[in-house]
Amino acid sequence: MTGSRLVAIGHYQPEKVLTNDALAEMVDTSDEWIQRRVGIRTRHVAAADESVSDMAAEAAQKALANAGLTGPEIDLVIVATCTSHERSPNVAARVANRLGITAPAALDVNTACSGFPHALAMADLAIKGGSATKALVIGVEKLTDFVDWSDRTTCVLVGDGAGAVVVTASDTAEISPVVWGSVPEMGRAVLIEGKGGSFSQEGRTVYRWTTTSLPDIARTVCERAGVAPEELGGVILHQANLRIIEPIAKLIGAVNAVIARDVVDSGNTSAASIPLAFSKLVERGELTSGSPVLLFGFGGGLSYAGQVVRCP
Incomplete structure (x- = not known):
């Protein structure tokens, strides 16, 4: 195998949806002002007891199911996030444990908004180099834990959620050089x-x-x-x-x-x-x-x- 390919994808968003009109009751803003400046109408907000690891595991489980794979078949887990309160074990290790992934390389990547393509590149390089065969790559954030809800310039922007892909070894390179x-x-x-x-x-x-x-x-x-x-x-x-x-x-x-x-x-x-x-x-x-x-x-x-x- 000389390349890698993306074989499946999945995502997760919290149930709570916060509209612009609801935000306008919390801070000096309006639906018209928000849509004109950034184009946002709604965002999802995680529950107080819903962690970055929880959301990451949900998205990863869906990606695995869509790939027709089980946890033990994965040998690399990379999570891109900048909002985890969990320092050790990292989010990747927590997700691996939740999904029954045994003995994977498990690491987190923090380059904020560009984290997912960074993490995907690392998985691609690991597979091409022979250090992994099947990888889970996850992007996840709970930005609402790090927002000042009285600041109308930033609180209108953020939401919570996760997305995950499964990457496997391939005869052809279907992920280009980063x-x-x-x-x-x-x-x-x-x-x-x-x-x-x-x-x-x-x-x-x-x-x-x-x-x-x-x-x-x-x-x-x-x-x-x-x-x-x-x-x-x-x-x-x-x-x-x-x-x-x-x-x-x-x-x-x-x-x-x-x-x-x-x-x-x-x-x-x-x-x-x-x-x-x-x-x-x-x-x-x-x-x-x-x-x-x-x-x-x-x-x-x-x-x-x-x-x-x-x-x-």
């Missing part, structure tokens, strides 16, 4: 800092960086994959803001692709946003199996990562 990097000197533009700290960001700085710098990087991802932007079947960007997603997708030149807009219903779920949006598109039959799909994450760090995968 293009990743960061801008450390701009890292303070997105923060969750200190014990009990709240999520904060410099919105204008992030907007300028994403809309001016990232389209060229995303096109480089396509070049590394040997796929022209117009050949893409789907574009799944980090679901941060509809005013960021739509301009980037247009500038990439993906004129024939389905563009993920799950931010409208789920808000910004950081590392969970890409697999969550991907899973919903697959579940609804909006993507064709085998079609090339661009995954591209960006945000806290400021970091970015992306690859082209074949849709399961």
Whole structure:
């Protein structure tokens, strides 16, 4: 086996849905103001006793079921998250224990909003290098634990949820080489800092960086994959803001692709946003199996990562 492929996907969101109108009763905002600025209508909020590990395990179990695999067949678990209160054992080990995965390599990755494509790249490289054969890659966040509900500039943005994929060894490389990097000197533009700290960001700085710098990087991802932007079947960007997603997708030149807009219903779920949006598109039959799909994450760090995968 000289490559890897994505064989199944699944997602999980908490039951509670928080609408813009409900937020307007908590803070000085309105449905019109929120939709005009970021495009969000609703977001899901985890229960107080629902942990990052709980949500990750739910999404992972669905991905395993969709792959027709059981826990003991998995030998690598990677979880992308920046909001776990659990330090040791890490989230990956907790998920492995819950799902009956025996003796896996289990690690967490924290690059915030670009965490999932970072984690997927690590799984791809491990499988190509012969260190794993079947991997679970999970993006999960409980951002509502780290938001100031009196700050209308940030509390309207975030939501909770998880998405997971199963990656296996393959005769062909169906996950392209990752293009990743960061801008450390701009890292303070997105923060969750200190014990009990709240999520904060410099919105204008992030907007300028994403809309001016990232389209060229995303096109480089396509070049590394040997796929022209117009050949893409789907574009799944980090679901941060509809005013960021739509301009980037247009500038990439993906004129024939389905563009993920799950931010409208789920808000910004950081590392969970890409697999969550991907899973919903697959579940609804909006993507064709085998079609090339661009995954591209960006945000806290400021970091970015992306690859082209074949849709399961």
